[in-house]
Amino acid sequence: MKIYKIPLEIKAIIFDIDSTLYTNSAYAFEQVDCQVREFARERGITADEARKMVSEYRKKFANENNGKKISLGNTLLSFGVPIEQSVEWRKKLLEPADFLSEDKKLIEELKVLSKKYSLICVTNNPILPARKTLEAIGISDFFPEIVGLDTCFKSKPALEPFKKACELLHISPEKCLAIGDRYDMDIALPLQMGMGGILVNGVEDVYDISSHLCYNSNEYENKEVGKAD
Numbered sequence: 001m002k003i004y005k006i007p008l009e010i011k012a013i014i015f016d017i018d019s020t021l022y023t024n025s026a027y028a029f030e031q032v033d034c035q036v037r038e039f040a041r042e043r044g045i046t047a048d049e050a051r052k053m054v055s056e057y058r059k060k061f062a063n064e065n066n067g068k069k070i071s072l073g074n075t076l077l078s079f080g081v082p083i084e085q086s087v088e089w090r091k092k093l094l095e096p097a098d099f100l101s102e103d104k105k106l107i108e109e110l111k112v113l114s115k116k117y118s119l120i121c122v123t124n125n126p127i128l129p130a131r132k133t134l135e136a137i138g139i140s141d142f143f144p145e146i147v148g149l150d151t152c153f154k155s156k157p158a159l160e161p162f163k164k165a166c167e168l169l170h171i172s173p174e175k176c177l178a179i180g181d182r183y184d185m186d187i188a189l190p191l192q193m194g195m196g197g198i199l200v201n202g203v204e205d206v207y208d209i210s211s212h213l214c215y216n217s218n219e220y221e222n223k224e225v226g227k228a229d
Contacts, residue, residue, distance in 0.1 A: 016180030
């Protein structure tokens, strides 16, 4: 875990979902690969050819943008697949309950956080599979609102999803804390907006979030906590 900034006054926590509120490498892989396979089917190419296209484009993007990562939605967009099509593929193909189950430890941690902060999710998945994911883990009730790919039709990192989260919460960015597993997607832009930011390595780090929020923000700014990210 790396804590980049904790606001002096936190009113809300904005969570990423995938590989943040659960850790499951098989599902993380399948979320990407099922869409790549669908892209291959529609293009009339093999799955391996499609995987190579995606991998090479992402490497090229990183090389040209100081190592920054690009989302799968924006990668497919570069191949002529509209975000709206990505949304429909994900709605049709993603079944989180096949991979995920109730996480009692996470439930207990969110009970603690929800007593003090408003909680919301901002994800690059559409709302339907995102809600199914939260239900599979047993934490859906903690998140009345989800900002998904089909909310703004913009894939993180984009300003619109984070702005929408603040609007739904009726809370200014300066009083929000963003938590996610990818710096470029989940943390960098929120920090620019004035939010706090914590980069996690998976749900194991989230189990301990509340214990880090009772300290003065200056004590924790840009500090590694636990294992390195």
